[in-house]
Amino acid sequence: MGKTIIELLEESVSKYGDKPFLHEARYGEDYTSITYLDVQREAIRFAAGLIALGVEAGDRVALISEGKNNWVLGELGILHAGAVCVPLSVKLETEQDITFRINHSDTVMVLASDQQIAKLRPMKDKLPTVKRYILLDKIESVDDGEIFFDAVKELGDALLATDKKRVDDRIAAVKPESLANISYTSGTTANPKGIMLSHNNYVFNAEQAVDHLNGIPSYFRTLLILPWDHSFGHTAGIYAFMKCGASIASVAAGKSAMEILRNVPKSLKAINPHLLMSVPALAANFRKNIESGIEKKGKTAYSMFKQGLKVAYRYNGEGYNRGRGSRALLKPLVKFYDRLFFSKIRESFSSNMEYFIGGGALLDIELQRFFYAIGIPMYQGYGLSEASPIISANSKKEHKLGSSGKTMPRMEIRIGDENMNPLPIGEKGEILIRGGNVMMGYWKNPEATAETIVDGWLRTGDMGYLDADGFLYVLGRTKSLLISNDGEKFSPEGIEESIMAKSEYINQCVLHNNQSPYTTALLTLNAEVLKRRTSNPEEAAAIIAGELAEYLKGGKNDGMFPYRWIPSAFAIIEEPFSEKNGLVNSTMKIVKHKVYEKYAKELEMLHTPEGKKYDSEYNLKVLQNLL
Incomplete structure (x- = not known):
């Protein structure tokens, strides 16, 4: 209706x-x-x-x-x-x-x-x-x-x-089926998709969320x-x-x-909200401000606050088992630390606050535990714009820290294999949903619509599984979207293709950002062309860094793409991505989730001070072998 x-x-x-x-x-x-x-x-x-x-x-x-x-x-x-x-x-x-x-x-x-x-x-x-x-x-x-x-x-x-x-x-x-909104979200700057949401999409999802x-x-x-x-x-x-x-x-x-x-702090004071919606970057900022306030009270106070957090973490467990079993013995200590610190934080932050709802990107479990400990739980949710956007959420009544909560009412969910066949409870696969919150399609893009909505099922492109209690765990993306630490999303293909097309030295480029402060890149090189320029690894590393810098302010390709998605660090991969090593499919497309899995250590390294350097020990060693 x-x-x-x-x-x-x-x-x-x-x-x-x-x-x-x-x-x-x-x-x-x-x-x-x-x-x-x-x-x-x-x-x-x-x-x-x-x-x-x-x-x-x-x-x-x-x-x-x-x-x-x-x-x-x-x-x-x-x-x-x-x-x-x-x-x-x-x-x-x-x-x-x-x-x-x-x-x-x-x-x-x-x-x-x-x-x-x-x-x-x-x-x-x-x-x-x-x-x-x-x-x-x-x-x-x-x-x-x-x-x-x-x-x-x-x-x-x-x-x-x-x-x-x-x-x-x-x-x-x-009418309910009338188009209400075209929301341009992920996509290269040259070709983002316009998500069409009807009036009923919005109302249906809002009512789902309220009931949930x-x-x-x-x-x-x-x-x-x-x-x-x-x-x-x-x-x-x-x-x-x-x-x-x-x-x-x-x-x-x-x-x-x-x-x-x-103006956010004074607005919080003036409005004194009962509930806040948050993304990971905002949550991290709130925590930083809270902890810096405690630090100003001196080393002893800060040490006791940290001890109080440890006690509260143990007492709270994963939320659903808070205070159960042997944890019950910690209740007097939790009350003590609450009187000493946590209640005062709640009062100064927003005395009405009951809880946060976290969305936009996956919230680190440590942040979830922190806010649960101070008595303002942050209930993680999951969604995407094509689903209007809410698919699941933890709630006051039912929650498990680390999960993305239970799914919305009046909506079907399936964990599917590559052919969308349903998988058993606990098995990992693609998250598929069907219901009144699924978008009408992509504006002027029937091909993408047909790929994304199949027999009424929305293919989210995200990997996950359901546990025996019906809680959804989101593991990562089958799609290659970059997701920043504030929840903003961007499709990397345009940047990757441009880098490969414009640089004679870079053969393959895979960008990565999974809720991080900056984007990183895995690069394979045309060693023969690079050798003509230099055989010195340090010089070669500087040349590659210079190719990426052309997309920043003052560079030849300045303005082609938003700066935040241009890689701030890169790792040079010695072996090209190919069909032989399973990193390229039969249509010659790079299978990104497999690249991410194989080079997980390298991606992790790029977020260390040493790894972020263009002339890191790792890059110089690879270049030595290539040159």
């Missing part, structure tokens, strides 16, 4: 109309809130304004902004107008990154914040389908083709006064620190909280990304 996001909002307005939904602190101001009823009214005004400006049902409207009230009002307005929202990451920097997504989606209008319109203005001539730019913030200068968000709502008021039926008919025409968590109380508040275009924050934050009548807050506004980041 299904439901639209418009109907989800209508249900919440009928139940929670006068309750606050959105909290915002504009630049230099304190937090204020607007209610569910306010949100619905403003969204309809904006929708009417878009219709007045000529937006048709099914048109694509892009949205690029930091988190703020107008982000939500903008998206809801787009959806009420029967149009499709194309949310873009504020981390997109290069012209190629931005123009591809806007042009590929045939976007007709763009909603942009003050910081983001500054990026867009120099490239407007490269965006032929865009008719107008809608400014979400008050700024001093307005260029041709730009209009303020409030001015669009005023146009909406005029249309509602003269032809309300036109607006009502457009809203009524939106056994409800979110309507008095709950969250501070949505994650990027709002990120599918995790989008569904688990905006729409799951909307479903329950709870409220969300944006981080206090700043004039730059760094200033917004610095």
